[in-house]
Each structure stands twice: as structure tokens, then as C-alpha cells.
Amino acid sequence: MTEANADPLLPPRRKSRRIRLGNVEIGGGAPVTVQSMTTTKTADVDATLAQVYALAGAGADIVRITCNDEDAAAALAHIVPRAPVPIVADIHFQYRLALAALVAGVPGLRLNPGNIRKPEHIKAVAAEARDRGVPIRIGVNAGSLDKDLMDKYGDATPEALVESAEKEIGYLNDVGFDDIKISVKASNVPLMVAAYRLLASRCDYPLHLGVTEAGPPPAGIVKSTAGIGTLLMEGIGDTIRYSLTADPVEEARAGRTLVEALGLREREGLDLIACPSCGRAEVNVIHVAEAAQEALRERDIPLQVAVMGCVVNGPGEARSADIGIAAGNGRGHLFIKGRVVRVVPEADMVEALVEEAERLVAEGADARIAAADADAADAAAELRADRLAHDVDPNASQLREDAARSTAHGDDATTG
Numbered sequence: 001m002t003e004a005n006a007d008p009l010l011p012p013r014r015k016s017r018r019i020r021l022g023n024v025e026i027g028g029g030a031p032v033t034v035q036s037m038t039t040t041k042t043a044d045v046d047a048t049l050a051q052v053y054a055l056a057g058a059g060a061d062i063v064r065i066t067c068n069d070e071d072a073a074a075a076l077a078h079i080v081p082r083a084p085v086p087i088v089a090d091i092h093f094q095y096r097l098a099l100a101a102l103v104a105g106v107p108g109l110r111l112n113p114g115n116i117r118k119p120e121h122i123k124a125v126a127a128e129a130r131d132r133g134v135p136i137r138i139g140v141n142a143g144s145l146d147k148d149l150m151d152k153y154g155d156a157t158p159e160a161l162v163e164s165a166e167k168e169i170g171y172l173n174d175v176g177f178d179d180i181k182i183s184v185k186a187s188n189v190p191l192m193v194a195a196y197r198l199l200a201s202r203c204d205y206p207l208h209l210g211v212t213e214a215g216p217p218p219a220g221i222v223k224s225t226a227g228i229g230t231l232l233m234e235g236i237g238d239t240i241r242y243s244l245t246a247d248p249v250e251e252a253r254a255g256r257t258l259v260e261a262l263g264l265r266e267r268e269g270l271d272l273i274a275c276p277s278c279g280r281a282e283v284n285v286i287h288v289a290e291a292a293q294e295a296l297r298e299r300d301i302p303l304q305v306a307v308m309g310c311v312v313n314g315p316g317e318a319r320s321a322d323i324g325i326a327a328g329n330g331r332g333h334l335f336i337k338g339r340v341v342r343v344v345p346e347a348d349m350v351e352a353l354v355e356e357a358e359r360l361v362a363e364g365a366d367a368r369i370a371a372a373d374a375d376a377a378d379a380a381a382e383l384r385a386d387r388l389a390h391d392v393d394p395n396a397s398q399l400r401e402d403a404a405r406s407t408a409h410g411d412d413a414t415t416g
């Protein structure tokens with residue numbers, strides 16, 4: 001079953017039931033949420049909270065924290081009430097730590113079926129979670145699949161991953177617990193995609209997507225985007241996590257960027273677009289884009305900002321951006337919605353871009369276009385005309401035209 005998407009270009013989303021994690025809803029048509037996980041020692045309450053705040057600031061709607069010992073469980077009692085987003089306790093092996101995390105007040109649990117094996121232990125956790133109204137993620141992982149399933153299937157196949165999840169669902173359902181979301185992660189992208197497709201066809205629980213152990217960027221981001229993005233574009237998936245070997249802030253940013261790029265979430269922060277640069281560029285686009293990104297992010301500018309290497313194509317190609325800058329002749333040409341409003345020395349490009357972006361946010365596009373320097377657009381147009389006049393080679397074009405005509409007439413000896 002599917003349900004309509006607000007954007008007609010997006011596929012219908014798989015219809016899933018809705019669960020609630022603290023004040024965040026997952027599934028049932030709720031916006032796709034972004035998750036990440038802390039890397040601090042959980043027992044270090046201040047360091048963990050600082051990272052939770054950093055992740056929330058970078059776009060995470062939900063943060064997972066390991067609950068790997070008694071001190072971690074005790075720390076969760078202090079972290080959960082001060083966290084800006086719901087916290088999920090990550091549990092492996094020891095079911096008592098799941099019970100302790102529930103007592104500490106976590107609004108969500110993640111259990112790995114491959115690591116907590118005894119049904120009575122799983123059911124004890126589910127009964128406690130049921131009584132407290134706390135949802136559980138069944139987090140199946142291809143790398144830690146139940147040995148029985150490995151023996152049965154010979155490998156971590158999509159069927160094995162889904163059967164592991166279904167077995168766990170059975171245990172939870174046995175105690176009347178149905179507040180479930182599921183993940184079937186693998187580091188192999190085709191396996192992960194196939195497993196989620198199979199799972200999506202067999203239940204209506206909300207799904208948490210991820211490519212596990214994706215590794216460091218950029219490969220980790222590419223693999224995660226391939227797997228998560230493929231499924232999201234099929235309408236599958238209710239919440240996502242990038243598992244990167246990097247500062248987890250990168251995970252949150254990547255996840256947020258993906259859901260915004262796919263049109264599944266409204267843009268909240270900066271969207272920096274930049275041309276890839278080419279032989280026509282009149283500035284080091286990479287350096288300018290990096291400097292602009294850093295300065296604009298620091299100020300939390302919620303605009304689409306373009307950095308373009310030349311004035312020939314820059315303002316036109318980036319006309320959909322709220323604001324941008326294009327280089328040329330040792331100057332930066334600031335444009336708003338494709339209209340050049342100021343020309344500044346190249347050395348001041350980034351500073352001028354940030355200043356104009358702040359004014360744009362405060363005053364709006366119409367006011368800033370009305371305040372444009374009278375000569376800026378003409379100066380840009382003149383430079384563009386000059387660059388075009390000099391980089392066209394009429395002689396080469398004429399030679400190609402002559403060759404094309406003689407080929408059409410059959411003059412070429414090879415066509416004989």
C-alpha cells in the first residue's frame with residue numbers, strides 16, 4: 001500500500017503505521033527524519049550532551065547513544081531530560097541494560113536481534129517498554145546475524161535479514177507490543193536495498209534506513225546515498241541514518257542534505273551550490289566555495305547561495321539561487337535571483353557575499369534588488385560580452401562548417 005506525496009514529482013510513499021519517539025513522529029506520512037549517533041563515552045554527560053546539541057544543530061531529529069554499561073545507563077538519566085531531541089538507547093547483548101535505560105527515561109530503544117538471543121529476555125524488555133509507551137527499533141545487521149539464520153541461508157541474504165526481523169517481531173507481539181520500527185542494514189548496498197524492499201513488501205512497520213559501516217567520506221557518503229536514496233526514491237523509508245567513520249556531525253549534515261535534496265523535507269539551513277569550475281573560471285572556485293560555506297554556516301544563513309567561477313555563465317545558470325557571486329576580471333559580481341546588484345574586488349568576494357546574504361534575509365529580495373548599484377548589471381554585461389567575443393574562434397568554426405558542407409556533398413574521399 002502507498003500514500004500520496006505532497007510533491008507530484010516524488011513517488012508515492014509506502015504506507016506505514018505511525019510511531020512516536022518523544023515529540024517526533026515516524027511513519028504514517030510523517031516527514032522523513034534524520035538520525036545520528038554520539039561517539040563520546042556516554043558516562044561523560046557533558047561531552048555527550050554537547051555532541052547531541054551539535055548533531056541537532058546539524059540536522060539530526062533523533063540521536064542514538066550507546067548504553068553499554070551501568071555508568072552509561074545512569075548517565076542517560078541526566079542526558080535525556082536535557083537533550084534537545086529524543087534519545088534512543090542502543091543496546092547490544094545485555095537485556096538488563098535495556099531495562100536500565102527504560103528506567104533512566106529514554107523515549108526509544110534499539111535492540112539487535114543477533115545479540116540478544118533469549119526470547120524471555122527480549123519479552124521482558126518489550127513488556128517494560130510497552131508499559132512505558134516506549135517504541136523499539138529492531139535493528140538487524142548483516143554482520144551480526146543470528147547463527148541459526150546464517151546456517152539456514154548460508155549467508156546474510158535479504159531473506160535471512162528479513163526473517164531475523166520477523167522472528168523478533170514475533171517475540172515483541174507475544175507480549176502485546178507493537179510499537180516497532182525496523183532496520184535491516186548491510187554494508188553491501190545491493191544487499192541492503194534488496195532486504196529493505198523485501199521487508200517493505202511484508203509489513204507496514206516504519207522503516208529506519210541505513211548502510212552500515214559505510215566507512216569514511218567521501219566513499220561512505222556515496223555508498224549511503226546510493227542505498228538510502230534509492231529506497232527513498234521508491235517511497236520506502238521513514239527515518240534514516242548515515243553511518244560514517246567521521247565526526248557524527250557529518251552524518252547529520254549528510255542525512256539532512258539528502259532528505260532536503262529529495263524534496264522530502266523543507267530546507268532549513270544553507271544550501272550552497274557552486275559550479276564545478278572549468279577552464280573559463282577566473283577564480284579558484286573551490287577555495288571561494290569553502291570559505292563561503294564556512295562563513296555562511298557560522299551565521300546560519302537559510303538561503304540557497306551560488307558560487308560561480310565566471311560571469312559568462314554564472315549569474316544565468318544560477319538564477320534560481322537566492323543569491324550568488326560570479327568572478328571575472330579580478331572582481332566579484334554579486335547577484336540576487338540572477339540580477340547583478342554589486343561589483344566588488346575579488347579579495348572581498350566572500351565578505352561581500354555574506355554581508356549581502358544577511359541583508360537579503362533581513363530585508364527581502366525586492367528591497368535588495370531595488371538597492372542595487374546602478375552600474376553593476378551593465379558592468380557585468382560588458383565583461384560577459386568581452387569574454388564571449390574573445391573566446392569564440394570564428395576561423396575554427398568556419399573551417400568546421402566548410403568540412404561539414406563538403407562531407408554533405410560527398411566530397412570526402414573516404415565516402416567514395
Ligand code: SF4
Nearest residue numbers: 275277278281309310
Ligand atoms: S560557471 Fe563558468 S567557470 Fe563555472 S563551470 Fe560554468 S563556465 Fe566554467
